[in-house]
Amino acid sequence: MTRYVALGSSMAAGPGIAPRVSDSPRAAGRSARNYAHLVATARGYDLVDVTYSGATTAHILTDSQRGAPPQIDALDGSEALVTITIGGNDVGYVPLLFAAGLPRAARAIPLLGGRLRGLLNPAERYLALDxxxxxxxxVGRTVRQRSPRATVLFVDYLTLLPTAGVAARPLSDRDVSLGRHVAGELERLTAEAAATTGCGVVRAGAASREHHAWSSDPWTTRFGWPVPRRPAPLHPNAAGMRAVADLVLDELSNFSTHC
Known part of the structure; x- marks a missing residue:
């Protein structure tokens, strides 16, 4: 069978979208209906899914995560497809939005308040983006080296926030503006990394502009508290994962047509 390795964070893992992959660590939040599983089923691929909630680029390249080896170790050179969704945790994208949704009084709590204020500080987010x-x-260069015969696709993040002028309560307009900037820069940097390293890019963010979390047909969830057996707040829902899978399948079809 054709081997497919999925790398990435919770935006690829799909925490809370039932059912969970039965033999996966609970902390990974790995759904059997995340986009990798849907693509593998549609194509008949042999999937190795090592996506893990909370992962950063370091967890892909060098660092263990809760006892799991760096995700790059899953590559053995035989894979025909590798997908990558990463970067948001490096810049605190979703944590920033969670911090924005908490009552402002929380920012005065010792220790916690400092963390929240840091997440909402534009200067700190800009440094992280740099x-x-x-x-x-x-990440792209290392995956290409490990899997020289594979099609490697960066898959960027689904759009979470509405466009300017549309409220995203309980988040303030100021914090939403910062979150929107971080999301836009992540999209740009992901596309640039793909181009620099000879990888493809699946533009989930652009495809989901009208399906943000506050829309009438959302592909992601809004801010809120986690609920068991429900998609995690500010993460893809089942419709979003299906949409991303379709985008990946379209990209694979386009790639095959032009090869």
């Missing part, structure tokens, strides 16, 4: 571009390039 660093993640090089990290994404290193």
């Amino acid at each position: 660093a993640v571009g090089a990290a994404l390039v290193e």
